[in-house]
Every structure is written in C-alpha cells, then in structure tokens.
Amino acid sequence: MIELNYYRTDVSKEAGKKACEQLYSILPDLTSKYDFGGKDSVKNAEKAAVASIMAHLPTILDLLGDVRGKKILDLGCGSMPQRDGDFLGRQFEPWLCRGLHILGAHSIGIDIGKLEKELFEHYSLDLTKEGCLDFIKDHTIDLVTATFFFDSPSLHDSYGEAAHDLKQQLYPHIKRVLKPHSIFPRT
Ligand SMILES: C[S@@+](CC[C@H](N)C(=O)[O-])C[C@H]1O[C@@H](n2cnc3c(N)ncnc32)[C@H](O)[C@@H]1O
Numbered sequence: 001m002i003e004l005n006y007y008r009t010d011v012s013k014e015a016g017k018k019a020c021e022q023l024y025s026i027l028p029d030l031t032s033k034y035d036f037g038g039k040d041s042v043k044n045a046e047k048a049a050v051a052s053i054m055a056h057l058p059t060i061l062d063l064l065g066d067v068r069g070k071k072i073l074d075l076g077c078g079s080m081p082q083r084d085g086d087f088l089g090r091q092f093e094p095w096l097c098r099g100l101h102i103l104g105a106h107s108i109g110i111d112i113g114k115l116e117k118e119l120f121e122h123y124s125l126d127l128t129k130e131g132c133l134d135f136i137k138d139h140t141i142d143l144v145t146a147t148f149f150f151d152s153p154s155l156h157d158s159y160g161e162a163a164h165d166l167k168q169q170l171y172p173h174i175k176r177v178l179k180p181h182s183i184f185p186r187t
Helices: 013-032 043-064 097-103 153-159 164-178
Strands: 071-075 106-111 122-124 141-145 178-185
Touching: 013 043, 013 097, 043 097, 043 141, 071 097, 097 106, 141 164, 164 178
Parallel strands: 071 106, 071 141, 106 122, 141 178
Antiparallel strands: none
C-alpha cells in the first residue's frame, strides 16, 4: 500500500493531458445524467464536476493507467443533497464516482448522505460504525480514495474528537479490502 499526498506535483504530463481529454469526453454524458440543465445551477454544477474530477483523475490515471474495470472505493464520496455546505453550488455531490463510473470504472461510493439516485454502486452508511466495511470482500479493491472526508465539517460536527481517530480506525480495514500492491492516496 502506498500513501500519496492529495495535490501531487509529480503527476506526469501525459496523465494530466489524458485526464483532460477523458473528462471532456464524458461532460455531455454527465450533463444529461446529472441535470446540469437546471436554471441557476448549470454553471456551478459544471464547475464543481470539473474541479472534483480534475483534482483526482490525473493521479488516478498515473497510478492505474486505465480505469476501465478497476474497482475504486470512495469513502465519504459526497451525496445529493450535499451535506457540507455549497461553496461551489454542487461541489460535494459524488462527482468522482459519477465520472469514474462513466469512464468504465467500477465505482463504489459510501456516504452517510443520500445516494439512492446514483448509477454507480453505492451505500448510505455511517463510516464511524464498527464493522462498516465488513461487507467488502478481502483484497478486491484497486484504489481507495477519501477526498475531503476525514476533515469534513459534517463528520467533525457529528463525532467531535472521535473523528480525529477515524483514519487510524479505518486503516486496517482499508488495507484488508485492497488488493496487494494497491493504493490509498492520502487526501
Ligand atoms: C466535504 S464532503 C466531500 C465529498 C466528496 N468526497 C468530495 O470530495 O467532494 C464530506 C462527505 O463526508 C460525508 N460524511 C460525513 N460524515 C460521515 C460519516 N460518518 N459516514 C459516512 N460519510 C460521512 C458527508 O456526507 C460528505 O458527503
């Protein structure tokens, strides 16, 4: 298992270019599936989707090469409605899972918020609960992401001090579900 920093500066130019191309190839699909067409929110939704996906896709492509068929588990993936404010209108909806799903990855999103309308595999559950990842089989996941989850305001509001230990608490479970030599980028 390798830990990586969220804003990697050593992502290859090829991965950055490939990520841009892939994102723009799926924007029309994202637009139609996730209702960017709503009157006021269209620009914010597009911005949020582009920002969320582009923050991670170059790194993911660098690490995995091709995402097609890869199992990517996203902890605190975002929900609809989002639960952590609306800095960019629709920022904390599960854009990464949505984008990866459209790109052919097997996205598995977990969030305590609502996910029922999502097209990717999803679970609305509380990640602070003991045994919350037990339903995932050993060594089946290629990549685990957790963007802005461990420092999420809603997590800290609900669980206070306990939230600080959550990463350590989940770590053995993350290790268990990852395939050998797979990745949990630090986010
Ligand atoms: C800041 S948002 C990040 C969303 C998304 N990963 C992104 O990068 O846009 C944090 C997410 O963590 C979720 N969350 C907070 N507490 C949780 C808990 N106990 N179990 C599961 N998800 C939780 C929130 O519902 C929210 O969607």
